[in-house]
Amino acid sequence: MNELKVTGxxxxxxxxxxxxxxxxxVNAVLQHSSQQIEAGIARQTEFEIAAVAAGxxxxxxxxxxxxxxxxxxxxxARRSRNSKSLVFHIIDFRAAPATQHLDTGA
Structure with a gap:
């Protein structure tokens, strides 16, 4: 299965x-920042991902x-047939709940 959910x-x-x-x-760049638990240790995760919304x-x-x-x-999916870079194809999105805070480092 190839399904991704990201808040950003x-x-x-x-x-x-x-x-x-x-x-x-529409091509875009999404930005994510959160704290995740990995092997019992808190880890700050931040990334940008190329995204596309079609149709x-x-x-x-x-x-x-x-x-x-x-x-x-x-x-x-791959950006193109011969590309190694990935693009996030957005199928749906909704406003994040107001109680959820996204730390952007700003």
């Missing part, structure tokens, strides 16, 4: 564009405020 903020986002087949698509969700994603914190769900 929209750090960067390109304008909506259309593929030659007419599919709307119907692209319009809603494009309208979401930059810097807004959301719960994203989707899957990972």
């Amino acid at each position: 903020l929209i750090a960067e986002r390109e304008v909506i564009r259309y593929t030659p087949a007419g599919l709307p698509i 119907e969700i692209s319009g809603r994603f494009s309208a979401a405020p930059l810097g807004g914190t959301y719960e994203f769900s989707g899957f990972l």
